[in-house]
Amino acid sequence: MSPKAQRADRLTAAVLLALGLAFLAGGAMMDRLEIRHIHPASIPGLVPMFLGAILALCAVLLLLGARGPASETDAQNALDVSTPNLWITLGLTLVYALGLVGRVPFTPATAVFIACFVAVFTWPAERDGRERLMTLGRSAVYGLALALVVSTLFRDGFLVRLP
Amino acid sequence: MDRLTDFLGALGGLMSFATLFHVTWSTLLGIFVGSLPGLTATMGVALLTTLTYTLDRDAAILVLICMYVGAIYGGSRSAILLNIPGTPASAATALDGFPLAQRGEAGYAMALATAGSALGTIVGIVLLVLLAPPLGEAALGFGSFEFFWLAVFGIVISGQLTAGGSPLKGYIAGILGLMVAMVGSDGIHAHVRFSFGVSELNGGIGLIPAMVGAFGFAEVLTVMWQRRAQVASVQTGSGRSLPRLSDLWRYKGTIGRSGVIGTLVGIIPGVGEDIGAWASYALARRLSPERAEFGKGSREGLTAAETGNSAVVPGALIPALTLAVPGSAPAAVLIAALFIHGVRPGPMIMLEQPQFIYSIAAMLLLATIAIAVFGLSLTRFFVMVMRVPREYLMPVVFTLCLIGPYALTQRVFDIWVMVAFGILGFVLRRMDYPMPPLVLGIILGDLLDKNLRRGLTLSDGDLSPFFTRPISAAFAVLIALTIAASIPGVRRMLARLFPRRRLAGSSPRGGSQ
Numbered sequence: 001m002s003p004k005a006q007r008a009d010r011l012t013a014a015v016l017l018a019l020g021l022a023f024l025a026g027g028a029m030m031d032r033l034e035i036r037h038i039h040p041a042s043i044p045g046l047v048p049m050f051l052g053a054i055l056a057l058c059a060v061l062l063l064l065g066a067r068g069p070a071s072e073t074d075a076q077n078a079l080d081v082s083t084p085n086l087w088i089t090l091g092l093t094l095v096y097a098l099g100l101v102g103r104v105p106f107t108p109a110t111a112v113f114i115a116c117f118v119a120v121f122t123w124p125a126e127r128d129g130r131e132r133l134m135t136l137g138r139s140a141v142y143g144l145a146l147a148l149v150v151s152t153l154f155r156d157g158f159l160v161r162l163p
Numbered sequence: 164m165d166r167l168t169d170f171l172g173a174l175g176g177l178m179s180f181a182t183l184f185h186v187t188w189s190t191l192l193g194i195f196v197g198s199l200p201g202l203t204a205t206m207g208v209a210l211l212t213t214l215t216y217t218l219d220r221d222a223a224i225l226v227l228i229c230m231y232v233g234a235i236y237g238g239s240r241s242a243i244l245l246n247i248p249g250t251p252a253s254a255a256t257a258l259d260g261f262p263l264a265q266r267g268e269a270g271y272a273m274a275l276a277t278a279g280s281a282l283g284t285i286v287g288i289v290l291l292v293l294l295a296p297p298l299g300e301a302a303l304g305f306g307s308f309e310f311f312w313l314a315v316f317g318i319v320i321s322g323q324l325t326a327g328g329s330p331l332k333g334y335i336a337g338i339l340g341l342m343v344a345m346v347g348s349d350g351i352h353a354h355v356r357f358s359f360g361v362s363e364l365n366g367g368i369g370l371i372p373a374m375v376g377a378f379g380f381a382e383v384l385t386v387m388w389q390r391r392a393q394v395a396s397v398q399t400g401s402g403r404s405l406p407r408l409s410d411l412w413r414y415k416g417t418i419g420r421s422g423v424i425g426t427l428v429g430i431i432p433g434v435g436e437d438i439g440a441w442a443s444y445a446l447a448r449r450l451s452p453e454r455a456e457f458g459k460g461s462r463e464g465l466t467a468a469e470t471g472n473s474a475v476v477p478g479a480l481i482p483a484l485t486l487a488v489p490g491s492a493p494a495a496v497l498i499a500a501l502f503i504h505g506v507r508p509g510p511m512i513m514l515e516q517p518q519f520i521y522s523i524a525a526m527l528l529l530a531t532i533a534i535a536v537f538g539l540s541l542t543r544f545f546v547m548v549m550r551v552p553r554e555y556l557m558p559v560v561f562t563l564c565l566i567g568p569y570a571l572t573q574r575v576f577d578i579w580v581m582v583a584f585g586i587l588g589f590v591l592r593r594m595d596y597p598m599p600p601l602v603l604g605i606i607l608g609d610l611l612d613k614n615l616r617r618g619l620t621l622s623d624g625d626l627s628p629f630f631t632r633p634i635s636a637a638f639a640v641l642i643a644l645t646i647a648a649s650i651p652g653v654r655r656m657l658a659r660l661f662p663r664r665r666l667a668g669s670s671p672r673g674g675s676q
Contacts, residue, residue: 008594016335023342026357033352041619044354047612048345055338061331081388089387090586093380093561097582101565102575110562117558121387146559150566158217160570163578 001066009066017059023052085121092117106162107151115143166292166521173521177529182225189226190533191541193233197240199551200247200386202560204234204436205378205492209371212500213567220504225526227500231493232284232476232530235436236538239276239469244269244546252436252475255444255468262460270542271406275462277538278406279418279469284531286422286470287429287477288524294430295520299485302510307618308629312638313432314611317488317603319642321433323649325597330649336596340604341611343368350613363576370499370605372568372580377598378492379564380585383557385592405539414466417447421470428471429478433603435491436472436479443471477527484508484520488607492599495606503571 001009030045032038092113100109119139124131154160189211196207211230215223238253243260256276263272305313318341322333346357347367358364411418421443428439447467448457457464479490480497487509489495501508512519564585568577588598622628629635647653 005594012594019342023345030356031354033354036352038352039620039624041624042351042616044349044352044356046616046619048342048356050615051338051341051345055335055342058331058335058338062335065329065331082390083388086384086388089384089557092558093383094582096561097565097578101578106566114558114562118554121554122552142555143558146562150559150562153214154566154570158214158570160566161573162566163569163575 006066009062013059013063013066016062017056020052020054020056020059023048024056025052027052088120089117092120102163107147110150111140111143111147113143114146115139118142166296169518169521170292170524173518174525174528177221177225177522177525181222182529185222185226186229186529186533189229190233190530191537193230193530194237194240194534194537194541195233196230197234197237197253198249199237199556200241200245200249202234202556203250203378203382204231204238204252205374205496206382206560206564207231207234208493208496208500209375209378210563210567212371212496212503213570215500216503216570220506221522223504224497224501224506224523225529227497228523228526229530229533231497232473232527233534234493235472235476236277236280236469236534238472239280240273240546243272243276243465250436252440252472253468254437255440255472256465258444258458258468259461259464262458263462263465266460268460272462272465273542274406274539275410275465276469277535278411279421279466280473280538281531281535282411282418283422283425283470283473284476284527284534286419287426287474288527288531290423290426291477291481291527292521292524295481295485296513296517298481299510299513299520302486303513305486305510305634306632307614307621308632308635309638310610311614311618311629312635312642313486313488314607314614316638316642316645317432317607318600318611319645320431321603322597322600323645324431324434324438325599326595329595332594332596333600334649336591336598337600337604339591340601340606341608343373343601343605344608345612350609351616363574368580368605369568369572369577370602371496371571372577373584373605374492374496374499374602375564375568376581376584376586377588377601380561380581381588381592381598383561383564384585384589386553387557410462411466414463417451417463417467418470420450421447421467422474425471425474426478426481429475429490430481432482432488432490432607433492433495433599435599436475439475439478440468440472443474444468477524480523480527484512484523485510487610489603492602495602498606 027045027048027050030043030048032040032043032045096109096113100113104112116139119136122135122139124135151162155162192211193204193207196202197204207230208227211227215226218226234250235252238249238251239256239260241247241249242253242257243264246257246261248254248257260272260276263269318337319334322335322337323330324333326333326336344367346364348355348365355365424443424446425436425439428434428442429436444457444464444467447463448454451457451461451463453461453463475491479494482488482490483494483498485508487498489498498508506512506519507515564581565578568581569575571577588601591601592598618629619626630639648657
């Protein structure tokens with residue numbers, strides 16, 4: 001395990017421990033429904049309590065496993081990835097899903113999202129105005145076409161009232 | 164004989180132009196989904212579920228089964244041609260498929276993969292027809308105590324087998340899934356739990372939005388995060404594109420064995436196709452006289468891997484139909500789809516719809532014939548499909564991830580659930596937490612919760628029936644042994660007792676199919 005993985009495990013263990021204890025407390029404080037004279041062994045909080053305790057135990061074991069010297073270096077575990085690409089993807093998808101859908105009609109929202117996505121990720125590196133214009137045009141046509149296809153399919157084919 | 168008659172009757176009942184049309188388009192779509200790295204069988208089945216609401220029951224289930232079979236098979240295409248498994252199920256295929264392609268035998272490798280997939284599925288279908296009815300009848304004798312242990316067993320075994328290096332992370336993923344299932348009205352007293360005043364949570368968190376997020380959106384993020392894969396230059400379509408019968412006859416033992424192993428792996432709850440492929444591959448390598456060839460372009464290795472992963476599909480449907488416990492992640496989506504279309508999988512299926520299992524077997528056979536036909540005839544077309552740039556594909560996939568779950572309930576809230584599970588799934592995967600136990604937890608949470616409390620009520624709070632009834636005791640012992648085997652000290656001791664050769668190539672890792 002690399003130092004980075006160990007740090008991630010320690011952080012996760014802390015979060016899971018908190019979650020487990022919260023679930024344990026939530027289950028314990030849950031209504032026992034005495035007013036309905038239910039059997040004490042069938043209270044709604046029983047399984048959440050049990051799960052919270054088990055998760056807390058697993059978190060402690062995870063924490064114990066992340067101690068000691070690292071067996072690998074971070075470089076050995078490095079992945080060939082692009083963090084900016086991840087943030088751009090996350091940004092575009094969240095703006096579309098949480099910002100546009102429900103506020104803007106589905107078809108234009110989808111067309112804008114797909115066009116922006118394609119344009120951003122296929123944007124030419126060299127400063128050739130004509131090439132960039134072509135990229136924008138291609139992305140817009142592709143986005144609009146796909147948005148129309150998906151909208152028509154769901155609205156007319158599956159009778160879904162689009163957001 | 165009765166079973167064969169029932170099976171042939173079910174097959175005859177499916178024979179219509181509409182059926183063949185559905186088989187054609189859904190299998191092609193499945194192969195397309197499977198052959199594109201980044202689109203998984205689970206994602207394909209989940210997204211297609213949302214497109215089947217308007218179809219009648221049999222057509223909808225047929226379409227989903229064809230998608231499932233096609234996607235698991237389709238993963239072999241990119242594994243052979245690009246050394247990138249289209250789905251995790253094809254990771255073992257890449258070990259020998261890609262070296263064969265590099266030697267100019269891409270066409271023949273794909274033909275062998277097609278034959279292996281078809282034969283593996285057929286072995287699985289035979290076992291489905293043989294095993295599902297008696298298992299369904301045996302499950303009729305299960306009480307609350309047994310169902311509780313069955314749910315625990317599913318989580319434990321799935322966590323153990325899909326977590327790669329750390330079973331603890333598999334268990335944690337399973338527990339998180341069970342916790343998600345605790346949200347909403349409880350199954351016994353209808354008491355709302357953990358809704359925090361959000362009325363949309365009163366009914367719980369939907370399986371489809373959660374799964375589409377965990378498998379679909381998370382995959383979109385993963386694909387865009389990775390740098391562009393280097394496509395190896397292989398002479399696609401080169402070499403013979405039909406399998407030689409002599410080769411298939413020579414590997415008949417491997418095919419039969421891998422088919423049985425794959426099916427048995429499929430029966431184990433929540434384990435899935437990738438483990439089926441690795442288990443078959445490992446055993447074929449151990450028993451092969453051509454052991455040295457494995458990992459360098461062994462035809463036997465390729466056949467074993469493909470037969471193994473495809474045999475998991477019918478195997479995974481055995482517990483799904485008879486116990487409502489999925490054998491794999493795509494089977495979990497299928498269970499949800501069955502409920503949507505008015506089928507109640509579980510022990511009662513043999514009483515309520517005894518013919519349904521034979522219908523499923525007939526659907527699987529049609530899907531198998533379709534992958535054989537398309538696999539052998541459309542090699543060049545699928546090579547072209549793999550050239551679709553991810554920048555054009557992923558926004559469309561995300562759009563479908565968004566509108567699919569929304570279409571089911573027409574609630575914007577389900578879009579938020581999908582997004583939340585997508586981000587959670589991506590983060591958990593980055594830290595080596597497997598997704599199948601999480602999904603299995605969401606599905607089995609209600610079963611575990613209701614049966615533990617019902618069992619305790621029946622026994623008046625006494626825990627002993629959970630350990631003294633024969634099937635319960637067997638489950639309890641099995642679970643204890645499984646957990647013990649995941650303790651590092653015990654594993655080291657077992658490794659000393661049963662030394663074994665390590666596989667060449669990568670180790671089996673559970674992934675989302």
